[in-house]
Amino acid sequence: MKRETNKKIVTIGIFIATFMTAIEGTIVTTAMPTIVGLLHGMEIMNWVFSIYLLTNAMMTPIYGKLADKVGRKPVFIAGILMFVLGSALCGFSNSMLTLIISRAIQGIGAGAIMPVALTIIADMYDFEQRTKILGLNNAAWGISSVLGPLAGGFIVDTIGWHWIFFINVPIGIGLIFLIQYFLVEEKREKNAKKMDFVGSISLMLTLVSLLLGFQILGDNGVTIQVVILLLLTILFTALFVFAEKRAEDPVIxxxxxxxxxxxxxxxxxxxxxxxxxxxxxxxxxxxxxxxxxxxxxxxxxxxxxxxxxxxxxxxxxxxxxxxxxxxxxxxxxxxxxxxxxxxxxxxxxxxxxxxxxxxxxxxxxxxxxxxxxxxxxxxxxxxxxxxxxxxxxxxxxxxxxxxxxxxxxxxxxxxxxxxxxxxxxxxxxxxxxxxxxxxxxxxxxxxxxxxxxxxxxxxxxxxxxxxxxxxxxxxxxxxxxxxxxxxxxx
Structure with a gap:
């Protein structure tokens, strides 16, 4: 008998994955004063938040292309696995620098979870059902913004700040097994077209220089670094367009x-x-x-x-x-x-x-x-x-x-x-x-x-x-x- 996707269980898994990544943005805010007090490095504190958003944004379009090319399931599982690895490393961090690097890894994983989750929902449900499910999925963001600060404060006051990251590990591992077993994806025909590596790299460089430029602009105003980064954005964008016009299977x-x-x-x-x-x-x-x-x-x-x-x-x-x-x-x-x-x-x-x-x-x-x-x-x-x-x-x-x-x-x-x-x-x-x-x-x-x-x-x-x-x-x-x-x- 041919196995089929268990829509209810997979949908619940998607809600949990969305909530896990959404709450990560708010739960850290409450814990940050404690983390800074223990790890020091207040002058680079903002990078704990910024690097997560930066790597998240950088990888999002790449994951979207991979989801269309190799399938939703392997990309979604890879994203959760990377997020879990980043979370574990965050929990073990003993300095502000290692925490920032670990948050970068966590962001790389999070870049897959949200867009691929929404794509799986679109695959499983027709238009009428999809709007209802997306409404429920969006609820995870609303709930996380309310519960995140409360949960962060409770965890920091009871078992320690490390556990705002460690708590993602068992949840993420459980999600991997759940998606692996209950999401059944038809085998895709092997695509002989080469992956668009030049387009992917130039797109990532475009996003990094753009977002980093605007972040420095907001912090310090117009500086030479901002001008250089925005010029690099233009250069990388031109390279991206050039690569996409010639790619067999363009990333976008x-x-x-x-x-x-x-x-x-x-x-x-x-x-x-x-x-x-x-x-x-x-x-x-x-x-x-x-x-x-x-x-x-x-x-x-x-x-x-x-x-x-x-x-x-x-x-x-x-x-x-x-x-x-x-x-x-x-x-x-x-x-x-x-x-x-x-x-x-x-x-x-x-x-x-x-x-x-x-x-x-x-x-x-x-x-x-x-x-x-x-x-x-x-x-x-x-x-x-x-x-x-x-x-x-x-x-x-x-x-x-x-x-x-x-x-x-x-x-x-x-x-x-x-x-x-x-x-x-x-x-x-x-x-x-x-x-x-x-x-x-x-x-x-x-x-x-x-x-x-x-x-x-x-x-x-x-x-x-x-x-x-x-x-x-x-x-x-x-x-x-x-x-x-x-x-x-x-």
Missing amino acids: DLSLFRNTAFMLVNGVAFLISGFLMGLDVYIPMWMQGVLGKSAAIGGLVMAPLSIIWIFGSFLSGRLLIRMTAKKVLAIGLLVIMFGAGALLILPIHSPFWLFFIISGILGLGYGLSITTTTVEAQNSVPQNEMGVATSFNTLSRTIGQTVMVSIFGIVMNVQIARKLPSVGVIDDPDIMNKLINPHTASQIVPVLREKLREILFNGLHLVYFVGLVLVIMAFVFTLLVGKKRESDTL
């Missing part, structure tokens, strides 16, 4: 870039994912720096976004059955636009409970929009390019977050640097750091503190003005997409 078929629906929907994912970073980074800063609330309140006001996102994902699945994806995406973007506009018009002394409401509104919009962009990116390409299309959608979101968090940082820093001299602060560059830390804000003279809060508030308004422009651009992109199929495409 350049015809995808001529697929208007595909490019526009990924443009939407890029823009709204970029704005999401403005919410994650700057709403807590608003709570602490402008309203003088604790860090706990700063994080708590973001909880409705994560929780309502889950509801929005489920709702998108229901709406996609009844109306075109274009309409669902437009509704989601209008909701996000409303939330962004609300942030833009809030006065400086707004009560913090208003942010809970705005956060929930934004969560609804994101739940509708992100799920729809994923479904539409998959629907706009042939079945044999599903892996590449899904990974490209994931990559678009990652690049959007990396690029826009740097741009938001520049907007904020320029505004602060321009306004500080007007309140008599010239030789204290650390003054704004004192302001946004509830423990040190009280050390600032009250009159000056109020002036600094106004400067920070104006900077936040500029950030959210840029964010609103991003969402409006995303809405325009949605309107530009033609109706390709009658029922399930934009």
